[in-house]
Amino acid sequence: MALEATPVLLVDRDVLDRNIARMAASARNRGLALRPHAKTHKCPEIARLQVEAGATGLTVATVTEAEVFAAAGFDDLFVAYPLWVDAARGARLRALAERMRLTVGIDSAAGARALAEHAGTGIGVLVEIDSGHHRTGVAPERAGAVAAAAREAGLEVVGVFTFPGHSYAPDAPSSAAREEADALAAAAESLRAAGAEPAIVSGGSSPTALIDVPTPATELRPGVYVFGDAQQLELGAVAEEDVALTALATVVSVRDGIVVLDAGSKILGADRAAWATGHGRILGEPDARITALSEHHATVQWPGSSPRPAPGDRVRVIPNHACNAVNLVDELVVVSGDAPVDVWRVAARGCNV
Amino acid sequence: MALEATPVLLVDRDVLDRNIARMAASARNRGLALRPHAKTHKCPEIARLQVEAGATGLTVATVTEAEVFAAAGFDDLFVAYPLWVDAARGARLRALAERMRLTVGIDSAAGARALAEHAGTGIGVLVEIDSGHHRTGVAPERAGAVAAAAREAGLEVVGVFTFPGHSYAPDAPSSAAREEADALAAAAESLRAAGAEPAIVSGGSSPTALIDVPTPATELRPGVYVFGDAQQLELGAVAEEDVALTALATVVSVRDGIVVLDAGSKILGADRAAWATGHGRILGEPDARITALSEHHATVQWPGSSPRPAPGDRVRVIPNHACNAVNLVDELVVVSGDAPVDVWRVAARGCNV
Structure with a gap:
């Protein structure tokens, strides 16, 4: 094998292995499940190394990503995205759910109803909350209302999740990690008040995932940590x-x-x-x-x-x-x-x- | 055909046809050859529409792009890039040159020698000059020196080219077009002084290509004009x-x-x-x-x-x-x-x- 033509992307296997082991050990030591985001590498070989190191499943961003990792043999996937589900996408989700443990994100009553209508009620949902990144996700104290709408539509609510993307700024990771923990705690409380037990409380970005703050999280979903990058x-x-x-x-x-x-x-x-x-x-x-x-x-x-x-x-x-x-x-x-x-x-x- | 899943890229056929016709007419009216940059669309169907509207050939950025368009039947390609040519890339260029009119960019004596050594001397070269973008390309008055080195290495020098990328800023296109014309004139003069006749004097970016300034250019190479974009x-x-x-x-x-x-x-x-x-x-x-x-x-x-x-x-x-x-x-x-x-x-x- 030769490296004849440039440009080409290289993965340093020794560094990759070290990065995977470090995050796995950190999560294990804190009693947190690790569900790495596969959108970073999009590569079954790397996902396999993550699972062999102890990852409980994978996170993906789209239904097609879920289909690719399903075809590669992975059987526990979370689509961490408030999907808008129509008939065609609903059929694809149903086909996936028949062969694995599939969970998806929601952040609105309308989204929950569309999911239930087109994909059926066999797919567990996590309510997305906004922990400071101000992208998708509801305010933590509104998690219970979305959960109630989802249950009303027949869906099983299994937890809450957030992406603390505001950690991507200089000096921001530590405060973002604290805000994430506070937001997840408030969201879990809101879910309980609505009568839904948050079995999964999921957070984590690569800049925050190794920061050890008191947190109600049960699961981390970092992605970039496998590679690292200039950011x-x-x-x-x-x-x-x-x-x-x-x-x-x-x-x-x-x-x-x-x-x-x-x-x-x-x-x-x-x-x-x-x-x-x-x-x-x-x-x-x-x-x-x-x-x-x-x-x-x-x-x-x-x-x-x-x-x-x-x-x-x-x-x-x-x-x-x-x-x-x-x-x-x-x-x-x-x-x-x-x-x-x-x-x-x-x-x-x-x-x- | 249905548009079931988003996101997806759409091409409005009517607007595309209008954009292709407008640029072709503008070049024709000014007596300029049009050699659109295919890196924008990477799509033989669109390149065919450009050639049917009068384009004399295509511009590409890489040897692989040239191979793809060669396989699709295009027979006049210019690689507008100061390629670094080693044995493997040289063999690929030689294979392309056997079946079409292929020209490539150079901007150094070392680059010219590497091209001649590995791809042979059957490929015409254009000397790249810097007209204000300050990326690749030599100062216009140095074009003759690079041309002399290329001829010394056995290569045929067929002209000069530039990309006025400094047109990509507010209020910049008009002045960039004038600077491009001045730089091309100086480069052509430098080539002549070195004993090489610049048969091709090539310029043009989408923000400048429709601006009618007095220019020594014989050819335009805009790319984005087929689509337009937010920039x-x-x-x-x-x-x-x-x-x-x-x-x-x-x-x-x-x-x-x-x-x-x-x-x-x-x-x-x-x-x-x-x-x-x-x-x-x-x-x-x-x-x-x-x-x-x-x-x-x-x-x-x-x-x-x-x-x-x-x-x-x-x-x-x-x-x-x-x-x-x-x-x-x-x-x-x-x-x-x-x-x-x-x-x-x-x-x-x-x-x-």
Whole structure:
């Protein structure tokens, strides 16, 4: 196996194994179930490693992702999304539920009724709450009202969940973890007041999942932790040696202080949070910055203190957001050190519906 | 044919045809060859419409894109990129050049020598120059030196090219078009002084391609114009009725003033220029703004003056950057009005190497 053509996404197998083991041990030590989000890797081989390390099941974002992981043999999936279910999607959910333990998210009475009408009442639901990210999810104290509407529609309410996405900002992870715990506690209480026992209280994002705050959570759903990325690095959630996913790139053009690579937004993704220092990072060159990103070019401000690479040289780029980078390729090349050892298919790439 | 599941990318056939005809007429009226960039659509059906309207050939960004369009029957391709050519890539280029008119970009003597060594000397080259975007390309007055090195290596130099990417900013297109013309004139002069006749003087980006400035260009290479996108809209390069590409999305969650759609960065792309007003636009709702984008959620600030949609309602989202959105899907659903009329495969999706 050779690495002839760039750009290509590499997964460092040793770092990957370490990341999976670390999160599994942390969850186990705190008595929390671990249900990793598979949208990050979309790859059955990696999901299998997570389950072998103790994950109780997987989280997915879409019905098609659920179908891909079902076909790969996984039998306990949670669609952590307030799906809008029509007849066609309902039939697909029913077919999945017949062969596995399937749960899905809801955040409105209308969504619950559509689910029950089109997918039947055999699928357990978790009520999504907003713990500060202000995306989907109801206020924690309204969880009981949504649960009551779901039960009225005939659905079994098995718990509550949230995604503390506001942890994705500098200095935010610790306070976001505390707000998440408070919101989950309020939501669980609201569910109990409505007569539903929250067997599952589910939270967790990669920046917060390793932070040990008192929490009513029973389950964590981090995704990015398997790989790490430049966002996690800049948030302080991981160190550079914890980054398992990189894009191998070739230098194609060089001028004073500027190095241009053949890895652009069509392999790294175009994610750039307002607080990010650039469009990705260069492995082993902490002071280099990707100051501009086109579809097939990364323009890198190379530090004067480091030997500047020449056209034809290769470097590894750490994408800002691993989930969107992986979704751009059909295969991940698995390496141990610099040696390719395997190729894994991104089986759920593009599974948006 | 039904549009059952969202999110999905739609191409409005009537708008597409109009966009293709408008650019073809504008180039023809100015006596310019049109060589559209196929990285935008990656779709042979659309490339065929461009050629039928008078395009002299296609531009591509990678060797794999060239291979896909060669397999679809196109026989005049320009790889507008300073490729770094090793033995494997050289063999692929040689195989392509045997069956068509193939030209490629260079921007260094080292790049030219690597091309000649590994792909042979049967491939014509265009020297890339920097007209103000400061990405790849040499200063215009250095074009002759690169051309001389290329001829020394045995290559035929057929011209110069540039991408005026600095046109992608508010109020920038007109001045970028003038700078592009000046840079191409200086580069052509530099080539002549080095004894090479620039038969092809190639420029053009979608924001500048319709701007009629005095130019030494013989050829235009716009890409995005076939679709239009929110960037072109906000730059004033197109009006909303010129936008042919949208993501059909379903409302999944609603609260005061906020509407959440099931179209996120995994179908729209994560592009957001510093000057963009949001992460995309809503067709028919010019005052709505996508204030946050996750992988499967668009959070839309809905204008108080418009009726707020309810869960289950559908809207069309205009991606910020058409090229990255198209590269996320396997198929484009072609519509006439609201009716699906065809499905086109994104044949060159993911062709990065």
